[in-house]
Amino acid sequence: AQTVTQSQPEMSVQEAETVTLSCTYDTSESNYYLFWYKQPPSRQMILVIRQEAYKQQNATENRFSVNFQKAAKSFSLKISDSQLGDTAMYFCAFMKQHRGSTLGRLYFGRGTQLTVWP
């Protein structure tokens, strides 16, 4: 079974500062994908960043980057230059590679509520 753990239920950061959200996971799979999703109060889940487990290079999307440590099964999200619009619930998620394809259910952590204050 796959489990995803987010140990920080809430975090806050001042605008323009940097914040790191933690995520660890447990799996016996060797091929998988990791994601960070953002869910603002509108309820709309939005993909922030994704990482293929076979890639050693950490993914980066503008102000968002990850620190992927495969051996430690750790996948943290760093948000640089935080903006008020980053306020949301952030979910870490895991997906197995399914029979060589990239389809499969997501396993989610419990989420971290991030508040960015002025």
Added chain:
Amino acid sequence: GAGVSQSPSNKVTEKGKDVELRCDPISGHTALYWYRQSLGQGLEFLIYFQGNSAPDKSGLPSDRFSAERTGGSVSTLTIQRTQQEDSAVYLCASSFPSGATYEQYFGPGTRLTVT
């Protein structure tokens, strides 16, 4: 094109009644997923459809829950004899079977309240 749409946005029902929740995936997406989000349980997988294959129903919590997908497009999640513990936000997602674009696109969800 349009994103994933779900209806209704909110649904209030009495305990014991049946409800149907609808999901319209992005056109061309062959994979469709239902998840449930509640305060107590977080985000839970319910069911997954992929093309004409038999759906993965392993996440359905009881036989009161069922889902179908007609014509490989629209999906309906049905909850029979609703209970208060069914109160949650039901999220639908769809994706396209491409090695480069496997992102699951989510709809805005249906908030179900059972009174």
